[in-house]
Amino acid sequence: MAKARIALFTYAALAVVFSLLPPLFPLRVPEWREPLLMLLALIVFTLGLLLSLLPGTPRRVLLGLGWLQVLLTVALGFLVGDILVMFCCWIAVPVLASIAGQLRRGPHRALVAAHAISAAAWVGITCAVVTLSVIGLTTDDLDTAVVVYGLVSQFDITLLPWANFATTLTGLALGLTTRWGLIRYRWVAAKLVISFAILLSAFAYVEDSVGAVIEQAEALAASGGSTAELQAGGAVVVAGFGLPLLSLVAAMLLSLYKPGGKTRWGRRSGDRRNVKVTHVAQVAKDTVELTLRPVNGQLPPWEPGAHVDLVLPSGLVRQYSIAGERDGGYVVTVLREPDGRGGSAELHRLTPGTRIGMRGPRNKFPLVDAPSYLFVAGGIGITPFLPMLDARDNWRLVYRGRSRASMAYATELTQDERVTLLPADETPRPDLAGLLREVAPGTAVYCCGPESLMKAVEEAMPEHLTLYTERFVPTERSAAAEPFEAVLQRSGVVVQVPSERSLLDAIHEVDPTLDAACEDGICGSCEVRVLGGVPEHRDDVLQNHERDRTDVMYPCVSRAKGRRIVLDV
Numbered sequence: 001m002a003k004a005r006i007a008l009f010t011y012a013a014l015a016v017v018f019s020l021l022p023p024l025f026p027l028r029v030p031e032w033r034e035p036l037l038m039l040l041a042l043i044v045f046t047l048g049l050l051l052s053l054l055p056g057t058p059r060r061v062l063l064g065l066g067w068l069q070v071l072l073t074v075a076l077g078f079l080v081g082d083i084l085v086m087f088c089c090w091i092a093v094p095v096l097a098s099i100a101g102q103l104r105r106g107p108h109r110a111l112v113a114a115h116a117i118s119a120a121a122w123v124g125i126t127c128a129v130v131t132l133s134v135i136g137l138t139t140d141d142l143d144t145a146v147v148v149y150g151l152v153s154q155f156d157i158t159l160l161p162w163a164n165f166a167t168t169l170t171g172l173a174l175g176l177t178t179r180w181g182l183i184r185y186r187w188v189a190a191k192l193v194i195s196f197a198i199l200l201s202a203f204a205y206v207e208d209s210v211g212a213v214i215e216q217a218e219a220l221a222a223s224g225g226s227t228a229e230l231q232a233g234g235a236v237v238v239a240g241f242g243l244p245l246l247s248l249v250a251a252m253l254l255s256l257y258k259p260g261g262k263t264r265w266g267r268r269s270g271d272r273r274n275v276k277v278t279h280v281a282q283v284a285k286d287t288v289e290l291t292l293r294p295v296n297g298q299l300p301p302w303e304p305g306a307h308v309d310l311v312l313p314s315g316l317v318r319q320y321s322i323a324g325e326r327d328g329g330y331v332v333t334v335l336r337e338p339d340g341r342g343g344s345a346e347l348h349r350l351t352p353g354t355r356i357g358m359r360g361p362r363n364k365f366p367l368v369d370a371p372s373y374l375f376v377a378g379g380i381g382i383t384p385f386l387p388m389l390d391a392r393d394n395w396r397l398v399y400r401g402r403s404r405a406s407m408a409y410a411t412e413l414t415q416d417e418r419v420t421l422l423p424a425d426e427t428p429r430p431d432l433a434g435l436l437r438e439v440a441p442g443t444a445v446y447c448c449g450p451e452s453l454m455k456a457v458e459e460a461m462p463e464h465l466t467l468y469t470e471r472f473v474p475t476e477r478s479a480a481a482e483p484f485e486a487v488l489q490r491s492g493v494v495v496q497v498p499s500e501r502s503l504l505d506a507i508h509e510v511d512p513t514l515d516a517a518c519e520d521g522i523c524g525s526c527e528v529r530v531l532g533g534v535p536e537h538r539d540d541v542l543q544n545h546e547r548d549r550t551d552v553m554y555p556c557v558s559r560a561k562g563r564r565i566v567l568d569v
Helices: 002-020 030-053 059-080 083-087 089-100 105-138 142-177 186-223 227-257 264-268 343-348 385-391 432-437 451-460 503-510
Strands: 273-284 287-294 307-311 317-321 324-326 329-335 355-362 373-378 395-401 419-423 444-448 466-470 484-488 493-497 528-532 564-567
Touching (some): 002 030, 002 083, 002 089, 030 059, 059 089, 059 142, 083 089, 089 142, 105 142, 142 186, 142 227, 186 227, 273 329, 287 343, 307 329, 317 329, 317 343, 373 385, 373 432, 373 451, 385 444, 432 451, 451 466, 493 503
Parallel strands (some): 373 395, 373 444, 395 419, 444 466
Antiparallel strands (some): 273 355, 287 329, 307 317, 307 355, 324 329, 484 493, 528 564
């Protein structure tokens, strides 16, 4: 509500300023302007005070005042004719939407209906105006041209602004009260830009162009001129309304097909909490440990193997294993990667007191029940194993790294006789096949680290053991992608998935609420249940012994083996 409070106090100040200044354009009902502006300022200021000082105010009171400030804004903008206040609808409606929050089914349907009706009216009125403009351009009778352009002017200054604002503001309210948002999806952002661009063009030149053509037509009718002299102005009017009509058709197609998927901001946003860095410590060369505590409330419980999405100040989103807890916060350990994409470097620059976003935790690398465990870690791959070591007793850890100085927590771990530390600059490459041959049947083998280490362990695994792996980077995927169709069972929609597009993008066009984070097949946040068909697993979430599963898939990278798959979406 902080942004809503700021918007309310700003709007109250603007209303007072507007009441003291003369209007920019002639008003329809000038005597109403000042008293309505002062009443608006009082209501908006009162609403801001209630949100700031009395957060426990009943919701119906807040919504009542919110609706009242919207109605007053609309009355001042459209009935009184104050253009400045008309544009303040862009403040009043978002404030009301912020107070309303997520709408229940009934109000949501009503808002969708209002948006659809106003959009249809806008398109219909624009079609009528374009038709009249074409008649004015092609007629040979000046009196007809005068009448036609007069009608165009009336439509332009009465019905079209109402339709534009009604459509835009109901769309704005829908975006703010649902998970679609305003800039999370490219098609929603494009529709918003189209609406605002049409509004600006109307005030910038279309209204003046229509007025100029009317004056010219009247002058030619009085002087006995011909309609040929109106061609240039008439063409401008046709273009002035024809282009918006094409834009509205494009907006309708955007609503129908929802192309483009999420924007960059949309991909890194979502349901998240704010956390604060409370402790930073260097635990190895180029490796720091961060303690992240919640700004409000408590962090949710977690199990060994879990990871979180960190939303950095730059907007980058990165996944990190939870290495432990400290003072009610999660501990994550970050290796600076010189050839990385910038996330690790940014995390290394964080200082105590810095706030970042966090999503999760999620756990796709759980610690299974087993009589004993062998953990094989390489480099920063030690981090998911730290809480596992604390959770079990019968285990052995083999820890490989470039050097002792670069191996996080090496000093602490070597205090335990169950740990074998293998710095590459001190010890030869380990005999993984021999190591695994000595492991007792039933032992759960866990591996996390560089791809070379993980492949070596996979190749050396004996048949009587089960391997569990977690990757920090996606594996190479060279298999060809074939087109298929996906049936989204809950919504009853069938989406086509061409070879160049991911199943996740196709689902998001219908259901944007499906979770997604890395979109590389690593984190597992986009998991969906498969109800029919056979998935082609291309992710790095499922273990090797789970690759034949047909009940679940990760649509960010995985596809259907056949021509059709049915999902519980």
